[in-house]
Amino acid sequence: MFHNPGCEHPINCSSFKVGYVKAEGPNDTLHYLWDFTQKPSILVAAAPAGSNLTISWSQFKAGNNKSIMFSEEPVYSFGIVLDRIWEYNDVNDSGLMDRKNKNSSYVRALDMENFNWTLSDFANESMDTVDLKVESSSFTSKNSNALISGSIRFVLSAFSFRDHFGELPHLLHSANSTQVDLVLDKLKTNSSFSNSRFALEVLIASSDKVNSTASIVSQKSLDDEYSPGVFTLVHLQTPMAELGKGGYLQWRPVAYVAKERDISYSTETSSYGVTNVKNRNARLNHTLLYAYYCSHLDNLLVQSTIVSFGLKEDGFYKKTNYTSWTFVVGYGTPPNEDFSLLVIFVISIGLGLPALLIIISGIVVAVRRISQKKDDLFLNR
Structure with a gap:
């Protein structure tokens, strides 16, 4: 695991918050970049074996084109930007977010760019597992100067082996994936909202063709051995994922409303399909993906999706003032759950x-x- 790889004086490297993990395989090399300099971003690039990463930090700071380069052209690249946290006033207690309702009395957007992210030391740094912990306890809107109290935390984990994660919802990970834990802890909700819930908007960019589309597939299971009470696995996958050469997000439609992850402290998540991003350059500007794709964005697949947290009659966010959600970002085909020997x-x-x-x-x-x-x-x- 490298922090701001290759960044040296006279550039002020402390302003950059980039983590880098390199996974060497017999046939290719997977490059993982995690960036919290502004909007949280993840880039995954599958390049020929032995390929190396170079970042022009002066260009990266200026947000210029191609400040991220590889010694050999990647076979495939895929990335996400955690773009905005949406707070919506669920007065009807449906648990669902009305994406068409932009009225300020119903919804407000918390742009991730306006959070001040702090990276802690890398944990569990070994040949098998690497964790990066990131937190923000302050948010200042550039438009209204509103201050949001509470904290948003992320834990990003990379692995060198295939297994289920130790905590619920026990997602299946491998060397081809990064696991992301999101925690919304004691966020101060809008004072004019009586029944606040939250949702996360994710931007997706990949080297797939611009006229293609990602898809969201829900897979049913008869087995809830790893996630009690949850019989569904959700995949968001790019067009090439079916051929084993694409990108994907994978999660179970469950979130937890207490630090103790237990079925008694769980609620549901809802997803709303994928939509095209029209102002893609503006939306991705000052992100890791813009630093890599930049002028090519008009020819690439760029879409967005939203995942909301909450279930009818679960007491809304204010009941516990805590929500956590876990998903996996990976390269290749989304892994399918198999029955364990015990279940068989x-x-x-x-x-x-x-x-x-x-x-x-x-x-x-x-x-x-x-x-x-x-x-x-x-x-x-």
Whole structure:
């Protein structure tokens, strides 16, 4: 894990908040860039094996074109920007956000660019796992100078192995993915909103063609072994993901309203499909993705999606003043959940034992009938 890789004086490197993880494979190299200099951004680039990253920090600071470069052209690149936190007044207690309602009495946007992000030291930094913890406890709107109290925290985790994460919702990760935990803790809600809920807007950019589209797919499961009470896995995937060479977001439609992650402290999430971003250069300006794609944005796939947190009759955000949500950003095909050996064993017993009893019962009945026929034949003699 590298912090501001290659940044040296005379540039003031302390103003940059970029983390870099490089995953070397036998056939390719995955480059992960995490940036909290302004809007939180993640870039994933799959490049030929042995490729290296170069950042022109003076150009990056100025927001100029191609300040991020690779020694060999990536086969595929994909990134996200955590663009805005939306607060909406759910007066009807539906749990859903009306995306068409832009009235200030219903919704307000908290632009991530206006948060002051602080990076803590990297945790669990080893060959297997790297965590980056980021927090902001202040927000100042450039338009209204409004101050938002409370904190927003992120934990970004990279792994060198495939497994389920230790905490709920136990998402499946691999060396091809980054896990992101979002926590909204004691955020001061709009005083004019009686029933505040929050939602996250995510911008997606990839090297796919501009006229293509990402898709959101919900996958049902009969097994809730890893996430009790949750039988759905949601994928947002780019067009190339089906061929194993695209990008994806993956999550379970569940959020938690207390630090203790338990089914009793859970609520639902809702997703609203993907839409095209019209003013893409303005929306992505001063982000990691703009620093990499910049002048090519008009020829690339750039879309947005929103995920809201809350369920009808769950008491709104004010009940606990806490919400956490976890998702995975990855390269390739979204991983599918498989039954564990324990579940297979339990299912085998559950199905096999009754079947065995039926077979044994059938044999006993057949033997008794044969015995009765023999007895009847003996009596008749």
